[in-house]
Amino acid sequence: EVHLVQSGAEVKKPGESLRISCKGSGYNFISYWISWVRQMPGKGLEWMGRVDPSDSSTNHSPSFQGHVTISVDESINTAYLQWSSLKASDTAMYYCARHYSSPEFDSWGQGTLLIVSS
Amino acid sequence: DIQMTQSPSSLSASAGDRVLITCRASQSISTYLNWYQQTPGAAPKLLIYGASTLQNGVPSRFSGSGSGTDFTLIISSLQPEDFATYYCQQSYRSPYTFGQGTMLEIK
Numbered sequence: 061e062v063h064l065v066q067s068g069a070e071v072k073k074p075g076e077s078l079r080i081s082c083k084g085s086g087y088n089f090i091s092y093w094i095s096w097v098r099q100m101p102g103k104g105l106e107w108m109g110r111v112d113p114s115d116s117s118t119n120h121s122p123s124f125q126g127h128v129t130i131s132v133d134e135s136i137n138t139a140y141l142q143w144s145s146l147k148a149s150d151t152a153m154y155y156c157a158r159h160y161s162s163p164e165f166d167s168w169g170q171g172t173l174l175i176v177s178s
Numbered sequence: 179d180i181q182m183t184q185s186p187s188s189l190s191a192s193a194g195d196r197v198l199i200t201c202r203a204s205q206s207i208s209t210y211l212n213w214y215q216q217t218p219g220a221a222p223k224l225l226i227y228g229a230s231t232l233q234n235g236v237p238s239r240f241s242g243s244g245s246g247t248d249f250t251l252i253i254s255s256l257q258p259e260d261f262a263t264y265y266c267q268q269s270y271r272s273p274y275t276f277g278q279g280t281m282l283e284i285k
Contacts, residue, residue, distance in 0.1 A: 160227070
C-alpha cells in the first residue's frame with residue numbers, strides 16, 4: 061500500500077528557516093513525481109511545485125518561485141519543502157502528493173501544519 | 179496560468195439528493211481534469227481523474243463528465259459521508275491549478 065508520511069507540525073518565528081519532509085513507502089519512489097500543495101486557513105488548495113525523484117528536477121509554480129525550494133533525497137525516499145526566511149503569511153497546512161498518470165494526485169500525505177508567528 | 183472556476187461555491191442538500199457541481203477552465207484542457215473530496219481535518223482524496231474515470235475504491239454514485247472547458251461532477255444519491263468540500267484540478271499544464279472549491283452542506 062502506498063504511504064506518504066509527513067513530518068510533524070511546526071511553530072516558527074518570522075525570518076527563521078525550515079525544511080519539512082514527505083517520506084514515501086509501498087511503491088517505487090523514483091518512478092513517481094511528488095508535488096507540494098498549500099492550504100491556508102479556511103481556504104482552498106494551491107499547487108506549489110513538484111520534484112522528479114529520478115533526476116531531482118523541479119518545477120515551481122510562479123506564485124511560489126523564489127520563496128520555497130523543493131528537493132528530494134531518493135536514497136531515503138524523501139521529498140522536502142524548504143523556506144530560508146519564513147513570513148507570517150506562510151502559516152498554512154502543507155500536503156505532499158504523488159503524481160500518477162494524468163498526472164492526478166492519487167496519494168496524499170497527512171499534512172504538516174506550519175504556524176509562523178512572532 | 180489556466181484558471182479553474184467551480185460553481186456553486188456552496189450547496190445545501192439532503193441525503194438521497196442528486197447533486198451536480200460544475201467546473202470551467204479558462205482554456206481547453208481536453209480531459210485533463212481531476213476531482214478531489216476533502217472532509218474537515220483530512221487530506222484531499224482523489225475521486226475522479228481524466229474527467230470521467232473513477233479512482234479505485236470510490237463509490238459508483240460518483241461520476242464525472244466533460245471535455246474541453248466544461249466539466250461536471252455528479253453525486254447520484256447523497257450519503258451522509260459525502261458532505262465535504264470538492265475541488266476540481268487541471269493537469270493539462272503546469273501550474274496544476276485547482277478550482278476554489280464547492281462546500282456541500284447538509285440541508
